[in-house]
Amino acid sequence: MRPGDxxxxxTQKSSSGSAGLRLFGLVYKEALQIIRxxxxxxxxxxxxxxxxxLFGYGVSxxxxxxxxxxxxxxxxxxxxxxxxxxxxxxxxxxxxLPDRNKAITAMLxxxxxxxxxxxxxxxxxxxxxxxxxxxxxxNGTDANTARxxxxxxxxxxxxxxxxxxxxxxxxxxxxxxxxxxxxxxxDIRSRNFLIPGLIAIIMTLIGTxxxxxxxxxxxxxxxxEALLVxxxxxxEILLGKLIPYFVLxxxxxxxxxxxxxxxFGVPFRGSVLALIGVSSLFMLAALGMGLLIxxxxxxxxxxxxxxxxxxFLPAFILSGFIFDIASMPGLVQLxxxxxxxxxxxxALQSLFLAGTLWQVLLSxxxxxxxxxxxxxxxxxxRTSKALE
Amino acid sequence: MTAPxxxxxxxxxxxxxxxxxxxxxxxxxxxxxxxxxxxxxGPDGAGxxxxxxxxxxxxxxxAGKVEVLGFDTAHAAQKIQASIGYMPQRFGLxxxxxxxxxxxxxxRLRALRGTAREARFTELMDFTGLGPFRDRLAGQLSGGMKQxxxxxxxxxxxxxxxxxxxxxxxxDPVSRRELWSIVETLVDDGVSVLxxxxxxxxxxxxxxxxxxxxxxxxxxxxPGPMSADLAGRTYTFALAGMDKRTIIPRLRQHPYVMDVLIxxxxxxLLLTHEPNDTQTSELMEELxxxxxxxxxEPPRFEDAFIALLxxxxxxxxxQSPAPADAPIPLHxxxxxxxxxxxxxxxxxxxxxxxxPFRAVDDIGFFVARGEIFGLLGPNGAxxxxxxxxxxxxxxxxxxxxxxxxxxxxxxxAAARAxxxxxxxxxxxxxxxxxxxxxxxxxxxxxxxxxxxxxxIADALEEFALGDLAQVKSxxxxxxxxxxxxxxxxxxxEPGVLFLDEPTSGxxxxxxxxxxxxxxxxxxxxxxxxxxxxxxxxAEYCDRLGIIxxxxxxxxxxxxQLKSEHRTREQPSPSLEDAFIELIQTYDREKGxxxx
Numbered sequence: 001m002r003p004g005d006x007x008x009x010x011t012q013k014s015s016s017g018s019a020g021l022r023l024f025g026l027v028y029k030e031a032l033q034i035i036r037x038x039x040x041x042x043x044x045x046x047x048x049x050x051x052x053x054l055f056g057y058g059v060s061x062x063x064x065x066x067x068x069x070x071x072x073x074x075x076x077x078x079x080x081x082x083x084x085x086x087x088x089x090x091x092x093x094x095x096x097l098p099d100r101n102k103a104i105t106a107m108l109x110x111x112x113x114x115x116x117x118x119x120x121x122x123x124x125x126x127x128x129x130x131x132x133x134x135x136x137x138x139n140g141t142d143a144n145t146a147r148x149x150x151x152x153x154x155x156x157x158x159x160x161x162x163x164x165x166x167x168x169x170x171x172x173x174x175x176x177x178x179x180x181x182x183x184x185x186x187d188i189r190s191r192n193f194l195i196p197g198l199i200a201i202i203m204t205l206i207g208t209x210x211x212x213x214x215x216x217x218x219x220x221x222x223x224x225e226a227l228l229v230x231x232x233x234x235x236e237i238l239l240g241k242l243i244p245y246f247v248l249x250x251x252x253x254x255x256x257x258x259x260x261x262x263x264f265g266v267p268f269r270g271s272v273l274a275l276i277g278v279s280s281l282f283m284l285a286a287l288g289m290g291l292l293i294x295x296x297x298x299x300x301x302x303x304x305x306x307x308x309x310x311x312f313l314p315a316f317i318l319s320g321f322i323f324d325i326a327s328m329p330g331l332v333q334l335x336x337x338x339x340x341x342x343x344x345x346x347a348l349q350s351l352f353l354a355g356t357l358w359q360v361l362l363s364x365x366x367x368x369x370x371x372x373x374x375x376x377x378x379x380x381x382r383t384s385k386a387l388e
Numbered sequence: 389m390t391a392p393x394x395x396x397x398x399x400x401x402x403x404x405x406x407x408x409x410x411x412x413x414x415x416x417x418x419x420x421x422x423x424x425x426x427x428x429x430g431p432d433g434a435g436x437x438x439x440x441x442x443x444x445x446x447x448x449x450x451a452g453k454v455e456v457l458g459f460d461t462a463h464a465a466q467k468i469q470a471s472i473g474y475m476p477q478r479f480g481l482x483x484x485x486x487x488x489x490x491x492x493x494x495x496r497l498r499a500l501r502g503t504a505r506e507a508r509f510t511e512l513m514d515f516t517g518l519g520p521f522r523d524r525l526a527g528q529l530s531g532g533m534k535q536x537x538x539x540x541x542x543x544x545x546x547x548x549x550x551x552x553x554x555x556x557x558x559x560d561p562v563s564r565r566e567l568w569s570i571v572e573t574l575v576d577d578g579v580s581v582l583x584x585x586x587x588x589x590x591x592x593x594x595x596x597x598x599x600x601x602x603x604x605x606x607x608x609x610x611p612g613p614m615s616a617d618l619a620g621r622t623y624t625f626a627l628a629g630m631d632k633r634t635i636i637p638r639l640r641q642h643p644y645v646m647d648v649l650i651x652x653x654x655x656x657l658l659l660t661h662e663p664n665d666t667q668t669s670e671l672m673e674e675l676x677x678x679x680x681x682x683x684x685e686p687p688r689f690e691d692a693f694i695a696l697l698x699x700x701x702x703x704x705x706x707q708s709p710a711p712a713d714a715p716i717p718l719h720x721x722x723x724x725x726x727x728x729x730x731x732x733x734x735x736x737x738x739x740x741x742x743x744p745f746r747a748v749d750d751i752g753f754f755v756a757r758g759e760i761f762g763l764l765g766p767n768g769a770x771x772x773x774x775x776x777x778x779x780x781x782x783x784x785x786x787x788x789x790x791x792x793x794x795x796x797x798x799x800x801a802a803a804r805a806x807x808x809x810x811x812x813x814x815x816x817x818x819x820x821x822x823x824x825x826x827x828x829x830x831x832x833x834x835x836x837x838x839x840x841x842x843x844i845a846d847a848l849e850e851f852a853l854g855d856l857a858q859v860k861s862x863x864x865x866x867x868x869x870x871x872x873x874x875x876x877x878x879x880x881e882p883g884v885l886f887l888d889e890p891t892s893g894x895x896x897x898x899x900x901x902x903x904x905x906x907x908x909x910x911x912x913x914x915x916x917x918x919x920x921x922x923x924x925x926a927e928y929c930d931r932l933g934i935i936x937x938x939x940x941x942x943x944x945x946x947x948q949l950k951s952e953h954r955t956r957e958q959p960s961p962s963l964e965d966a967f968i969e970l971i972q973t974y975d976r977e978k979g980x981x982x983x
Contacts, residue, residue, distance in 0.1 A: 018499030025496025029485065036484040226480025226541070229444045229551075230497040231470040385465060387446045 022232050026240025033214070034244060043210045044248050048202040048256060055194045056264045066149050068092045069103040069112040074120035078164075082118065085160040091152045107139060114138040114149050192267065195260040196352040197321035200282065200344045201312075202256050206249040207286025208293070208311040209304065211241060215294030216303035228385050238380065242287055249283045250276075260352070270351030274361055278351070281368040282344040286311070288375025289340070295382045315341035320349075343367045391458065393549050393580045394420035394443055399452035401438055408863070412438040414603040415452070420582060420596070425575055427594030427611070428584035429693075431895035433866050434600040436584040437477070440553050443582065444474050457548055470498075473547030477554050479538025483527030487518055487537055490526050491544065498545040512540040516570065531767050532563025539570065550574060550581045556590065560766025560921070561968050568593060588690040588896065589924075589964075599693065601895065602865075606696050611689050618687035618695060620662035621646075625672075625681045626654050633911040635675065637904065644671055647694045647900070651927055653947040657682075658691045690896055697897055732757050732884055732915040733778065738787035740773050747773040749938035750787070755931075757883075760906065760916040762929030764967070770938040771919040772888070778917070779809060779886060791884055805833065808882035812889045814873035818862035822853050822872055825861055826879065833880035847875040867898035874905065885909065887918045891925055903928045923964045934970060941974050 034040045070086065072079045087094045095112060097103045103115040117135040136153050140146045218224040227237065257275070260266040289311050297303040317323060318332065319341035325333055336342045343364040350360045401413040412435045420426045428436050441447045442454050445465030454461040456468045474480075481490050488509070495505045513519040516536040521529065526537060535555055542550060550571075556564045571581055583594065591597050591611050599607040599614075607614055627635070632650055639648045639657070644667060647658035663671070669679035733755035740748040748770045755761040763771045776782040777789045780796025780803075789795070794803040816825050826847055830840045848854045851871045856864065861872055870891070878885065887906075891899040906928070910916055918929060926932055927946055934942040934949070942949055946963055953966040961969070 021499055021501055022497050025493050028496075029482065029489070029493045032489060033482065033484055221483070222476050222478045223480050223482055225441075225446065225476040226474065226494075226538075227497070228446055229469050229472065229474035229476075230494065231466065231499070232497050233466075385445070385469075386448060387441060388448075 018231075019233070019236065023236050023239055023243075026232070026236060027243050030214075030240060030244040034248065040210060040214070040248075044206050044252055045255070047205060048198075048252050049259075051198055051201065052195065052256060052259050052264075055198055056191055056259075064091055065093045066091060066114065066145075066152075067112045068094050068149075068153075069097045069106050069115045070094050071097050071100055071103050071115065071117045072122075073099075073118060074122065076123040078123045078126060079118045081164065082157075082160050085163075086116070086156055089152070089156055092156070103137075107137070112139075113145070114153070116153065191264055192353060193349050194322070195256070195264055195266050196348040197319065197345045199253050199256045199260075199279070199348055200319060200321060200341045201315055202252045203249045203279065203283055203344075204286050204311050204315040204341060206245060206252050207283050208290040209307040210248075211245045211287055211290030212293040212297070212303040212307045213300050214245075215241060215291065216298055216300045219294075219298035220300055225387070228387075234380070234383050234385060238291060238383065241291060242284075245287055245290075246280075246283055249286065250279065253279045253283075266352060268352050269355040271356045274356050275348075275351050278344065278347045278361060278365050278368065281365055281372055282340060284372035285340040285368055285375055288372055288379060291379045292375055292382070295379055314339045318342065319345045321345050338371075340368055340371045343371075390422045392419035393422045393457055394418075394426075394582070395453075395455040396439075396442075397453040397455075399439075399442060399449045399454055401435075401442060401447060401449050411603050413442065413449070416600075416603075416605045417452075418598055418605055418608045420580065420598075422580050423575060423578055424595035425571065425581045425583055425593070427591045427597045428582060428600065429586075429588065429591040429594075429597050429689075430600035430606075431586055431866070431898070433602070434895075435603040436586075436600060437553055439600070440551055440582070440584055444472065444551055445469055471547060472549040472551055473542035473545075474551045475538045475542040475553065475555060477557065479534050479541075481526040481534060481538055481541070484525060486523050486525050487513075487529070488522045490537060490541055494541040494544045500544060508544065512543060515573075516540050517566075530563075531559045532566070535559050535563060535567060536570070539567070543574075547579060550579050552581065552583045554584050554586065556585060556587060560769075560971070561923070561964050562971055563766075565968065586892075588693055589688075591689045597689075599696070601697065607692075611692075615687040615689055615692040618658065618691050620684070621659045622685045622687040622691055623657045623659070623668075623682050624651070624654050624685045625657075625677065625683065628653075628681075630675070633907050636907060638675075640904070642671065642674070646698060647691065649900070649927075653945070656685065658687070658694060694896055697895065731755060732759075732792055733761070733917060734788065734790040734793070735774070735778070736788040738774065738777060738789050739785045740770075740777060740782065741785045746938050748777070748784075751933075751935070751938075751940045752787075753933050753940065753943060755915055755917060757915050758910050758913045760910050760918065760928065760930045762926050762932045763917070763919045763935055764921070764923075764926045764932050765935035766921055769935045771921075771935050773938075774935070775886065775888060775917075775919055779807070780804070805880060806883045808877040808880070808885045810873050810877040810885070810887050810890060812892070814869050816861045816869065816873055816876065819860060821858050821860055822864070823848070823857040825872060825876055829876040830879045835880060843879055843881075847879065851875045866894055867901070870894060870898060870902060874902070878909070882914070884915045884917070887916065889920055889922070890918060892920070892922055899925070923962070923967065926963055934967060936971055936974055939974075942970050 034044070068086070070083055072083065083094065083096075086092055095106070097106060097115075100115075100117060103112070103117070106112045107115060115135075115137040117137070119135065122134070134157060136150065138146045138149050138153075215224075218227070253275075257268070261268050290307065293303055293306050293310070297306055315321070318325075318328075318336045318339050320336070321341070325336050325342065328336070347361055347364040347368075350357050354360075396416050396418045399413055399416045400411070402409050402411045404410075414435075416435075416439065428439060430436055438447065442449055442461065443456055445456070445461040445468050448462055457471055459467050461468060482493070485493070491509055491512070492505070495501075495508065500508060510519075513522065516539065518533060518536055518540065521533065526534060529537060539552075539555070542552075552571075555567060559567070571583070575581055583590070585591070591599070592615075594611060596609060597607065597611045597614070598605060632655070635655070636648055636650065639645050639655070644659050644661070644663060645657060646660045649656040649658075665679070668682055672679050672682055731754035733753075735754070736752045738748055738751045739746065751770070751774060753761070763774060765771050773782065774789075777784045778791060778796065783797055791803055792806055796803050796807075817828065820828065823844065826844045827840070830843055835843055848857055851874070853868065853872060853875065856868065861869060864872065874890075885906075890906075891902055894902070906916055910930075918925065920926055929946065931943070931945050932949060933940050942952075944952075949966045949970075950961050950963060953961050953969045955961070958965055
């Protein structure tokens, strides 16, 4: 047979066999490219592990060992008793300072995050009706931390008061005390809710950023053009991207889950099947976004920018992963409803910390399924074998 | 006669951007006969790629009809795509996949499996000579090998129509010849081939030609008769020691002369009509020559193209004025303060290594003041690396690269003030107007106040850009963009001018106009260094250095290089023949691996 011989048996009929072969060819090619491309490996494996380590060991939203300046204007046994109680708390790092001015200077220079002042009439007024005056000045730059510190100081004060009264057989005139119990995350370790949320970030990276980039790369290098002039169909091209990156994303999820449970000791109280189910739905939504971006942006630069702005940053900021959605302004709360990561983070946090709560899982899964359908549907409609 | 493989019926295609509508294809009607090589010929921006994409079913026409193999692309693109082979520009290869993996992908997409695929692979590897490179990544192949792999992938399932979009761009002349013989074999087997190219010399090898310019079809038919119309109008004479820099502008002004082209030591003339004896002797006497010195020469395709472009009714609007109408009084300060009597550019034992790879391997040459020196070689030969070292953009591993006696890396600011640089893709700011670009470059070279205003006014006048001063450079026709790029590069009246592939892809008229300016500047004492992979451009140079695999394999005037390769079979070799001969000799001596 000569190279130009056209007598080959006609295998062009779009039987299901050749469609399957085409799809296999595309998936196989994509897999080879993922393995060979250092940037795919970096986004799919290296970045998730760095994020996990960073959030597991580095970033913590807990306030522990907060440097606190303590000013005692008139030392007495009562004040030293309170000072001792404060120093024993693991939440504070107490630094004794001689007077208020020194304390203010220390706070301005950032050496301490709060000042506790026990006024000279502390001991005298302890049992008076108005209560002993203790002044707490807290650095409010970071409102979140400030609230936490203020809560701890109040707690420490109340605990000390109760113990002191009991020890000294005094009648209890302390204000109504609130007894707190933390559910689901009894140790209040921020790691426990950050790491499950991180899975959503990792899957967004793989599903949206990586996918948008690799499709844009095919346009940039002119390989898409060559693919389009073959008997391949649009659905096959889309599936040829969906399948490998779906597998990659689920792999990222597995790595993150395994590390969360075995390395960081985050509890996993839900069902594994439910985790796989809801992750698959989120992955489809993330991939849908990635493919949609790539139908609009045909350069890697633009695709990367768009993916970061419309997928990665919202997943980070507006998903409830770090910042509580309920405490956001109303308009922003409304906005979070169109962010798939929001539903996934909610589902993940309940699966890890609370267990399989069907009412949480179901509503979030339905939202994710709708978003996946919309993104993939729009992508399918907007993609054609023409270059325009 | 069999039915045509492609029929275009009043096809129009335009693209809309924000405010503008650009017509890429303007009412083109043509047919492409089966079993022939049809050349789609025209300069960059002529609409070749758009037309090819229309034929491949990747674009739909806004008006008219495109029929391929009997199917309308508007409804049956899928059927067409199952029967054609298509190689886009840059060959459509996955650079991170190996030769075999690329082939396997395209084979699976065309439903070829099992032993049939293996057999086809072996066969195409033999056919293209890629056999030994089965497991090499496509990104690590040379330009010529990439091109062959791209072709193999397009031939996976033997196509009835093979569509090649500028297959010879960025490929060395040896590979280009091999590609032609491969394609000619295919045609013998009954495949129809559509081959797009900006190289006019390739048109002559096609059976039929569709000649395009600015979206319009200028000519359709075999290339032979097209140039045959010009019989008796093309001549050549030897320069024999005359100064070509002065003779060319004089000839351009002559009423009988339509086109002048320097070819090595001679001049090629296209006359406006077939002259009688008195007219020829009149012409020659003006040059102080004898009528007998003028020898008739067969017309070439490029002559035909020039003639077509210069016909006023065919010639589209917004074209650059004929070079003859643009005498160029460039007032250069002839003596640059740094200029000495010695060579202006001095390269000695220059070496540049990237890891173990010697991109530039012991190159040496000198360029005298006012000389036009060309570095000729295929892509990846080391031209650009040499260039970058001369411009001080890249430190040499070893050896010397001096401009005006200065190492640009060490005394950058002082020397750069005397150097103009025009990059390959015209580094203009697309969203800035002509005058804004000029102002920016003037400021970048440290011109201010009156000096700047004067230079900008001069440039607008010299380059006939005055009417376009407020037009954004993105919207300029290619020829004007090139003028603007040159104007920007010489804002500070440099004594040395670096040109990186200055005219690849522009139409022959624009190229002539460009070189007329460069010649005038050289006559004023400006030293010019050009890189090119383009034989035609090389003919404009006073001397050439041929670079291949990082080595300077030959050095001399275009005529010397040609005469060294004169053989009995080839009494008057072209520069390309000489070049191929040189490279093949080099490869043989090195016992080079199969190309």
